[in-house]
Amino acid sequence: MSHKHITLPTVGLRNIKTALSASLCALVYHFFDRNPTFSCIGAIFGMGYDLENSKLHGGNRFFGTVIGGFLGMGLFRVYLIFYPDGESWWMLVPLLFIGVVILIVISQYFWVGAVQPGGVVLCIILFNTPVDTYVTYSLSRIFDTGTGVLMSLLINYLLPRERLEGWVDKMPDWLFRAERKG
Secondary structure (H helix, E strand, O other): OOOOOOOOOOOOHHHHHHHHHHHHHHHHHHHOOOOOHHHHHHHHHHOOOOHHHHHHHHHHHHHHHHHHHHHHHHHHHHHHHHOOOOOOHHHHHHHHHHHHHHHHHHHHHHOHHHHHHHHHHHHHHHHHOOHHHHHHHHHHHHHHHHHHHHHHHHHHHHOOHHHHHHHHHOOOOOOOHHHHOO
16 A cells, blocks of 8 residues: 655745735835736736746736737727727627737747737737726736736846745745755
């Protein structure tokens, strides 16, 4: 009869840096009386195990939001030309189709990992944004996501793994068990 070894979840350096990045975004946004949600999401998506990995993940999120945001604004504007009151949901379906094709093509040229986050932003703009706020919503999403991604890049730059490993050695064994293995 074999006994399975149960590994307890632990808190690692990336966990701490992700939480720090998102929390700092929320704190900064509080002082500007802005909703920190999308900045915090950008920070969480933008945190990688090192600076290069953060650039990749953060770049996916940021460039996806930029491409999807501007594409969504353009397509929503076309929609409003034909339906200024925003009352024809059916027109959005072919615009989404066209938008996804364009999104994928643009992403292939600029940032391949932008497709998924860009598609999310595109869908939100087309199907869930009021007629009178689609431009400000899109620009706010781009700004907020960029802020969060920049925060994660900054945290990973200022607190690289090499600098933090000495601190981990001073922590209780149970807290950083996974970090001390191998």
